[in-house]
Amino acid sequence: KLIYNEDPTKNIDCEVRKNIVRPIVTYNNISKSYGDLQVLKNIDLEIAPGEKVALIGPSGSGKTTLARLLMTLEEPTSGTIEVEGEMLWHQRVNDKLIKANEKHLHQVRGNIGMVFQHFNLFPHMTILRNVMEAPRNVLGLSKEEAKERAVKMLEQVGLSSKIDAYPAQLSGGQKQRVAIARALVMRPKVMLFDEPTSALDPELVGEVLEVIKAIASEGEMAMLLITHEMDFAKDVADRILFFDQGRIIEQGPPKKIFNNPESERLQTFLSRFN
Numbered sequence: 365k366l367i368y369n370e371d372p373t374k375n376i377d378c379e380v381r382k383n384i385v386r387p388i389v390t391y392n393n394i395s396k397s398y399g400d401l402q403v404l405k406n407i408d409l410e411i412a413p414g415e416k417v418a419l420i421g422p423s424g425s426g427k428t429t430l431a432r433l434l435m436t437l438e439e440p441t442s443g444t445i446e447v448e449g450e451m452l453w454h455q456r457v458n459d460k461l462i463k464a465n466e467k468h469l470h471q472v473r474g475n476i477g478m479v480f481q482h483f484n485l486f487p488h489m490t491i492l493r494n495v496m497e498a499p500r501n502v503l504g505l506s507k508e509e510a511k512e513r514a515v516k517m518l519e520q521v522g523l524s525s526k527i528d529a530y531p532a533q534l535s536g537g538q539k540q541r542v543a544i545a546r547a548l549v550m551r552p553k554v555m556l557f558d559e560p561t562s563a564l565d566p567e568l569v570g571e572v573l574e575v576i577k578a579i580a581s582e583g584e585m586a587m588l589l590i591t592h593e594m595d596f597a598k599d600v601a602d603r604i605l606f607f608d609q610g611r612i613i614e615q616g617p618p619k620k621i622f623n624n625p626e627s628e629r630l631q632t633f634l635s636r637f638n
Protein backbone atom coordinates (compact mmCIF):
# COMPACT_ATOMS: atom_id res chain seq x y z
CA LYS A 365 0.00 0.00 0.00
CA LEU A 366 1.26 3.43 -0.85
CA ILE A 367 2.42 5.55 2.00
CA TYR A 368 2.92 8.95 0.57
CA ASN A 369 5.59 9.89 2.98
CA GLU A 370 7.72 6.98 2.00
CA ASP A 371 6.89 7.24 -1.64
CA PRO A 372 9.93 6.06 -3.60
CA THR A 373 9.12 8.64 -6.29
CA LYS A 374 9.55 11.46 -3.77
CA ASN A 375 12.85 12.68 -5.10
CA ILE A 376 11.90 12.51 -8.74
CA ASP A 377 11.38 15.80 -10.52
CA CYS A 378 7.99 17.12 -9.50
CA GLU A 379 6.47 17.27 -13.02
CA VAL A 380 7.49 13.70 -13.74
CA ARG A 381 6.25 12.53 -10.39
CA LYS A 382 2.86 14.11 -10.89
CA ASN A 383 2.33 11.66 -13.74
CA ILE A 384 3.26 8.73 -11.56
CA VAL A 385 1.05 9.47 -8.60
CA ARG A 386 -0.95 12.65 -8.64
CA PRO A 387 -2.16 13.63 -5.19
CA ILE A 388 -5.90 13.64 -4.82
CA VAL A 389 -5.61 16.67 -2.52
CA THR A 390 -2.87 19.27 -2.36
CA TYR A 391 -2.66 22.14 0.12
CA ASN A 392 -0.10 24.67 -1.10
CA ASN A 393 1.22 27.02 1.55
CA ILE A 394 -2.19 27.51 3.15
CA SER A 395 -2.68 30.11 5.85
CA LYS A 396 -5.91 31.10 7.51
CA SER A 397 -6.61 33.88 9.96
CA TYR A 398 -9.71 35.03 11.77
CA GLY A 399 -8.97 38.67 12.50
CA ASP A 400 -5.69 38.70 14.40
CA LEU A 401 -5.79 34.99 15.14
CA GLN A 402 -3.74 32.94 12.71
CA VAL A 403 -5.30 29.51 12.81
CA LEU A 404 -3.27 27.82 10.04
CA LYS A 405 0.32 28.71 9.23
CA ASN A 406 1.81 27.84 5.85
CA ILE A 407 0.44 24.34 5.58
CA ASP A 408 1.77 22.14 2.77
CA LEU A 409 0.08 18.80 2.52
CA GLU A 410 -0.43 16.24 -0.21
CA ILE A 411 -2.79 13.31 0.15
CA ALA A 412 -2.37 10.41 -2.25
CA PRO A 413 -5.35 8.60 -3.78
CA GLY A 414 -6.53 6.02 -1.28
CA GLU A 415 -4.28 7.32 1.49
CA LYS A 416 -5.67 7.44 5.03
CA VAL A 417 -4.39 10.43 6.95
CA ALA A 418 -5.24 11.04 10.60
CA LEU A 419 -5.00 14.53 12.11
CA ILE A 420 -4.31 14.58 15.81
CA GLY A 421 -3.52 17.48 18.10
CA PRO A 422 -4.91 19.65 20.88
CA SER A 423 -8.26 21.31 20.33
CA GLY A 424 -8.00 24.71 18.76
CA SER A 425 -4.93 23.70 16.76
CA GLY A 426 -6.65 24.19 13.39
CA LYS A 427 -7.66 20.65 12.38
CA THR A 428 -11.30 21.42 11.64
CA THR A 429 -10.37 24.56 9.77
CA LEU A 430 -8.12 22.51 7.50
CA ALA A 431 -11.05 20.22 6.68
CA ARG A 432 -13.51 23.10 6.23
CA LEU A 433 -11.19 24.75 3.70
CA LEU A 434 -11.27 21.60 1.60
CA MET A 435 -15.06 21.61 1.70
CA THR A 436 -14.91 25.29 0.62
CA LEU A 437 -16.83 26.19 3.76
CA GLU A 438 -14.03 28.65 4.51
CA GLU A 439 -11.69 30.70 2.34
CA PRO A 440 -7.95 30.55 2.89
CA THR A 441 -6.25 33.84 3.74
CA SER A 442 -3.44 32.79 1.43
CA GLY A 443 -2.34 29.72 -0.47
CA THR A 444 -4.23 27.37 -2.74
CA ILE A 445 -5.89 23.97 -2.55
CA GLU A 446 -6.17 21.53 -5.43
CA VAL A 447 -8.34 18.47 -5.77
CA GLU A 448 -7.03 16.15 -8.47
CA GLY A 449 -4.98 19.02 -9.79
CA GLU A 450 -8.01 21.36 -10.04
CA MET A 451 -7.78 24.57 -8.06
CA LEU A 452 -10.54 25.18 -5.55
CA TRP A 453 -9.65 28.84 -5.37
CA HIS A 454 -8.30 30.99 -8.10
CA GLN A 455 -6.20 34.08 -7.94
CA ARG A 456 -6.59 36.98 -5.62
CA VAL A 457 -8.02 40.21 -7.08
CA ASN A 458 -8.07 43.34 -4.91
CA ASP A 459 -7.35 41.19 -1.91
CA LYS A 460 -10.32 38.98 -2.55
CA LEU A 461 -10.02 35.33 -3.53
CA ILE A 462 -11.83 34.47 -6.70
CA LYS A 463 -13.54 31.12 -6.43
CA ALA A 464 -13.53 28.77 -9.33
CA ASN A 465 -16.89 29.06 -11.10
CA GLU A 466 -19.80 27.46 -9.28
CA LYS A 467 -20.31 24.64 -11.74
CA HIS A 468 -16.66 23.69 -11.53
CA LEU A 469 -16.65 23.93 -7.72
CA HIS A 470 -19.73 21.77 -7.59
CA GLN A 471 -17.93 19.09 -9.56
CA VAL A 472 -14.81 19.26 -7.45
CA ARG A 473 -16.82 19.20 -4.22
CA GLY A 474 -18.72 16.20 -5.51
CA ASN A 475 -15.51 14.22 -5.00
CA ILE A 476 -15.46 15.02 -1.30
CA GLY A 477 -17.68 13.62 1.41
CA MET A 478 -17.80 14.83 4.99
CA VAL A 479 -19.03 13.43 8.26
CA PHE A 480 -19.15 15.85 11.17
CA GLN A 481 -19.48 15.44 14.88
CA HIS A 482 -23.19 16.20 14.64
CA PHE A 483 -25.22 14.23 12.18
CA ASN A 484 -27.76 16.51 10.58
CA LEU A 485 -30.21 13.99 9.25
CA PHE A 486 -33.55 15.22 7.89
CA PRO A 487 -35.91 14.40 10.77
CA HIS A 488 -39.05 14.14 8.63
CA MET A 489 -37.55 11.59 6.23
CA THR A 490 -36.99 7.87 6.68
CA ILE A 491 -33.42 6.60 6.86
CA LEU A 492 -33.67 5.36 3.29
CA ARG A 493 -34.93 8.74 2.02
CA ASN A 494 -32.14 10.50 3.93
CA VAL A 495 -29.56 8.46 2.04
CA MET A 496 -31.35 8.64 -1.32
CA GLU A 497 -31.80 12.39 -1.31
CA ALA A 498 -28.42 13.51 -2.66
CA PRO A 499 -28.05 10.81 -5.33
CA ARG A 500 -31.50 11.84 -6.57
CA ASN A 501 -31.09 15.59 -6.42
CA VAL A 502 -27.38 16.12 -6.91
CA LEU A 503 -26.40 13.20 -9.16
CA GLY A 504 -29.78 13.10 -10.88
CA LEU A 505 -30.14 9.32 -10.52
CA SER A 506 -33.54 7.75 -11.06
CA LYS A 507 -35.52 6.77 -8.01
CA GLU A 508 -34.73 3.09 -8.58
CA GLU A 509 -31.00 3.66 -9.03
CA ALA A 510 -30.80 5.92 -5.98
CA LYS A 511 -32.71 3.41 -3.91
CA GLU A 512 -30.50 0.53 -4.98
CA ARG A 513 -27.37 2.45 -4.07
CA ALA A 514 -28.80 3.66 -0.77
CA VAL A 515 -29.93 0.18 0.28
CA LYS A 516 -26.45 -1.19 -0.44
CA MET A 517 -24.80 1.57 1.57
CA LEU A 518 -27.13 1.03 4.51
CA GLU A 519 -26.29 -2.65 4.40
CA GLN A 520 -22.63 -1.79 4.51
CA VAL A 521 -23.06 0.25 7.68
CA GLY A 522 -25.19 -2.51 9.22
CA LEU A 523 -28.55 -0.74 9.12
CA SER A 524 -30.60 -2.78 6.66
CA SER A 525 -33.25 -3.36 9.28
CA LYS A 526 -33.73 0.37 9.88
CA ILE A 527 -34.37 1.69 6.40
CA ASP A 528 -37.99 2.59 7.13
CA ALA A 529 -37.28 4.09 10.55
CA TYR A 530 -37.04 7.83 11.22
CA PRO A 531 -33.92 9.45 12.71
CA ALA A 532 -35.63 9.98 16.08
CA GLN A 533 -36.02 6.21 16.42
CA LEU A 534 -32.28 5.56 16.16
CA SER A 535 -29.46 5.67 18.68
CA GLY A 536 -26.69 8.23 18.25
CA GLY A 537 -24.34 5.57 16.91
CA GLN A 538 -26.92 4.43 14.37
CA LYS A 539 -27.59 8.01 13.30
CA GLN A 540 -23.90 8.57 12.76
CA ARG A 541 -23.76 5.40 10.65
CA VAL A 542 -26.60 6.80 8.52
CA ALA A 543 -24.60 10.01 8.13
CA ILE A 544 -21.65 7.92 6.95
CA ALA A 545 -23.85 6.02 4.46
CA ARG A 546 -25.25 9.33 3.23
CA ALA A 547 -21.75 10.63 2.47
CA LEU A 548 -20.52 7.34 0.96
CA VAL A 549 -23.50 6.92 -1.32
CA MET A 550 -22.08 9.78 -3.41
CA ARG A 551 -18.95 7.69 -4.01
CA PRO A 552 -16.52 10.46 -3.11
CA LYS A 553 -12.81 10.10 -3.76
CA VAL A 554 -12.00 11.75 -0.45
CA MET A 555 -13.86 11.37 2.84
CA LEU A 556 -13.40 13.79 5.69
CA PHE A 557 -14.31 12.66 9.18
CA ASP A 558 -14.29 15.41 11.77
CA GLU A 559 -14.43 13.80 15.21
CA PRO A 560 -17.25 11.54 14.15
CA THR A 561 -17.56 9.94 17.58
CA SER A 562 -16.95 12.79 19.98
CA ALA A 563 -20.64 13.60 20.46
CA LEU A 564 -21.54 9.97 21.17
CA ASP A 565 -22.04 8.17 24.44
CA PRO A 566 -18.94 6.09 25.11
CA GLU A 567 -20.72 2.78 24.57
CA LEU A 568 -21.70 3.84 21.03
CA VAL A 569 -18.25 4.91 19.88
CA GLY A 570 -17.03 1.42 19.00
CA GLU A 571 -19.70 0.58 16.43
CA VAL A 572 -19.05 3.79 14.49
CA LEU A 573 -15.27 3.33 14.52
CA GLU A 574 -15.73 -0.25 13.31
CA VAL A 575 -17.77 0.94 10.34
CA ILE A 576 -15.14 3.53 9.44
CA LYS A 577 -12.39 0.91 9.76
CA ALA A 578 -14.27 -1.44 7.44
CA ILE A 579 -14.66 1.31 4.85
CA ALA A 580 -11.00 2.23 5.18
CA SER A 581 -9.92 -1.35 4.62
CA GLU A 582 -11.67 -1.39 1.26
CA GLY A 583 -8.98 0.99 0.28
CA GLU A 584 -10.04 3.06 -2.72
CA MET A 585 -11.03 6.24 -0.98
CA ALA A 586 -8.61 8.73 0.50
CA MET A 587 -9.57 9.69 4.05
CA LEU A 588 -8.76 12.60 6.27
CA LEU A 589 -9.68 11.68 9.82
CA ILE A 590 -9.73 14.16 12.66
CA THR A 591 -9.84 12.15 15.84
CA HIS A 592 -9.01 11.96 19.51
CA GLU A 593 -9.18 8.17 19.39
CA MET A 594 -5.50 7.30 19.28
CA ASP A 595 -5.94 3.52 18.96
CA PHE A 596 -8.28 4.06 16.07
CA ALA A 597 -5.83 6.42 14.35
CA LYS A 598 -3.09 3.86 14.86
CA ASP A 599 -5.18 1.10 13.27
CA VAL A 600 -6.61 2.97 10.34
CA ALA A 601 -4.13 5.59 9.21
CA ASP A 602 -1.22 5.23 6.81
CA ARG A 603 0.09 8.52 8.09
CA ILE A 604 -0.46 10.61 11.19
CA LEU A 605 -0.15 14.39 11.23
CA PHE A 606 0.35 16.04 14.57
CA PHE A 607 -1.01 19.56 14.61
CA ASP A 608 -0.24 22.22 17.13
CA GLN A 609 -0.95 25.95 16.93
CA GLY A 610 -1.71 25.90 13.23
CA ARG A 611 1.32 23.95 12.11
CA ILE A 612 2.11 20.36 11.25
CA ILE A 613 4.69 19.73 13.94
CA GLU A 614 5.45 16.13 13.12
CA GLN A 615 4.19 13.48 10.73
CA GLY A 616 4.87 9.90 9.83
CA PRO A 617 3.55 6.36 9.90
CA PRO A 618 1.63 5.49 13.09
CA LYS A 619 4.43 3.33 14.47
CA LYS A 620 6.87 6.19 14.30
CA ILE A 621 4.48 8.79 15.72
CA PHE A 622 3.21 6.71 18.62
CA ASN A 623 6.31 4.69 19.50
CA ASN A 624 8.95 7.19 18.68
CA PRO A 625 7.67 10.76 18.84
CA GLU A 626 10.46 13.28 18.25
CA SER A 627 9.12 16.64 19.33
CA GLU A 628 8.50 17.46 22.93
CA ARG A 629 5.07 18.82 22.08
CA LEU A 630 3.98 15.51 20.59
CA GLN A 631 5.42 13.60 23.54
CA THR A 632 3.45 15.79 25.93
CA PHE A 633 0.30 15.47 23.85
CA LEU A 634 0.51 11.68 23.71
CA SER A 635 1.27 11.33 27.41
CA ARG A 636 -2.29 12.54 28.07
CA PHE A 637 -3.67 9.40 26.45
CA ASN A 638 -1.61 6.93 28.42
Ligand code: ADP
Pocket residue numbers: 398401403421422423424425426427428429430
Ligand atom coordinates in the same frame (compact mmCIF):
# COMPACT_ATOMS: atom_id res chain seq x y z
P1 ADP B 1 -9.42 22.14 16.10
O1 ADP B 1 -10.27 21.46 15.07
O2 ADP B 1 -8.01 21.68 16.09
O3 ADP B 1 -10.03 22.06 17.47
P2 ADP B 1 -10.31 24.60 14.86
O4 ADP B 1 -9.86 24.56 13.45
O5 ADP B 1 -11.74 24.26 15.15
O6 ADP B 1 -9.34 23.69 15.74
O7 ADP B 1 -10.06 26.03 15.46
C1 ADP B 1 -8.81 26.66 15.45
C2 ADP B 1 -8.96 28.03 16.07
O8 ADP B 1 -9.72 28.86 15.21
C3 ADP B 1 -9.64 28.05 17.42
O9 ADP B 1 -8.96 28.97 18.25
C4 ADP B 1 -11.03 28.54 17.10
O10 ADP B 1 -11.58 29.22 18.18
C5 ADP B 1 -10.77 29.48 15.93
N1 ADP B 1 -11.91 29.59 15.01
C6 ADP B 1 -12.46 28.58 14.31
N2 ADP B 1 -13.48 29.02 13.54
C7 ADP B 1 -13.58 30.36 13.77
C8 ADP B 1 -14.44 31.40 13.27
N3 ADP B 1 -15.39 31.16 12.38
N4 ADP B 1 -14.22 32.65 13.74
C9 ADP B 1 -13.25 32.92 14.64
N5 ADP B 1 -12.40 31.99 15.14
C10 ADP B 1 -12.57 30.72 14.73
